[in-house]
Structure formats: C-alpha cells, structure tokens
Amino acid sequence: MVEEVFFATGNKGKIKEMRPFFEDREIELRQIxxxxxxxxxxxxxxxxxxxxxxxxxxxxxxxxVDEDDLLIVEDTGFYVEALNGFPGPEAAFFSRTVGVDRLPALMNSVDDRSAYFKTAIAAKKQNQLKVFTGKLEGKVPEKPQGDSHDHLPYNSYFIPDGRESSLAEKSMHSDENFHRTEAAISFLENYIGASPR
Known part of the structure; x- marks a missing residue:
C-alpha cells in the first residue's frame, strides 16, 4: 500500500481540503x-x-521526488452556465485579476444561476499517468454567503444543489466537500487500493 503521496501545489487551501481524506487512509500527504x-x-x-x-x-x-514516488496535482474549474462556462479553469486568474466579488454583478440580469465545480486529479508514478474527475453542481447566490478564505474564494459564491448554505458555511469535512473532492476518493480507492481506517 502507498504510504506517502506528493502533492504539487502552492495553494495551502487545497492541502487543507485534501489532507483529511489522506489521513483517514493513513497516507502522508506531502506538499511540494x-x-x-x-x-x-x-x-x-x-x-x-x-x-x-x-x-x-x-x-x-x-x-x-524519485521515479518510484507518486505525485498528484489537482485542478478545479468553476463553471457558470449563464456565462458559457466562464471562468472554468481560469477561476484562479479571474479571482486574482477581476475579483470573485464581481461575479454577482456579472449575473445581475440572469435567471439561470446554475454553476458547478469540476475537479480533476492527475496522478503520475514512473510511466503511469491517470486522471480522475469529480463534479459538484449547484448555483450562484445573489450575494455571497459566509466567509471564504483566500485559498478557496469561490466557496461563498456557491450553494450545492439540495442545500441552502454555501460551501463557505460548511466545514471542510462536510458531505458537500466530500463530493467536491470525489476525484480524490476515487483515486485513493481505485488507484492505490487504500480504504478508510
């Protein structure tokens, strides 16, 4: 069984969001x-x-890392239907340059407020490369709900389907975040054969 996974990211929010799932499987997640x-x-x-x-x-x-080490990366896009899927994978760039707080203004006259997060986790070890995806559907509220921290700025602007609260108003280990990181769970169970302790 894999005991150590290297996560290539400079985003501390991603590490914080992913670490509990790895710890539950007794796998050390190391950031590079x-x-x-x-x-x-x-x-x-x-x-x-x-x-x-x-x-x-x-x-x-x-x-x-060594050739035998397992390295993962994670990329998440935020897709707004009324904006033709924008900002998509450019979500971080949009947040830095325009500001996610401008999102409600872009949707002022929009009836369809549906949106979704799509996460892809790519894993590489030696010559093997696999990509796993997860999707969380919901909507953009008319105004932000809860406080997002800098590393996950869209959480105040997204309410998962079937819920009244935004991701920012839920704990990191809530069922909504479980679905958002479904790719990580798939990756763990199917690729490295880990199971929760």
Missing part, C-alpha cells in the same frame, strides 16, 4: 511547490494531465 505554467484550456482534465507531467519532471530534476 514546483512552479510550472498551465496550458490554456477549458478542460480541467487536460490542464491537470499536462501539469502533472511537467510537475513530475521538474520535481525529479530538483530531487524532490
């Missing part, structure tokens, strides 16, 4: 910060696949 450019694509699977290849190669060259 390797800066690699992202491809411009609306498909999070393609972005994650390219990112894990580049991250693995760079981490190897810096002696951060």
């Amino acid at each position: 910060d390797v800066d690699v450019p992202e491809i411009d694509a609306m498909d999070v699977e393609r972005v994650a696949e390219r990112k894990v290849r580049d991250s693995f190669e760079k981490a190897l060259s810096q002696d951060l």
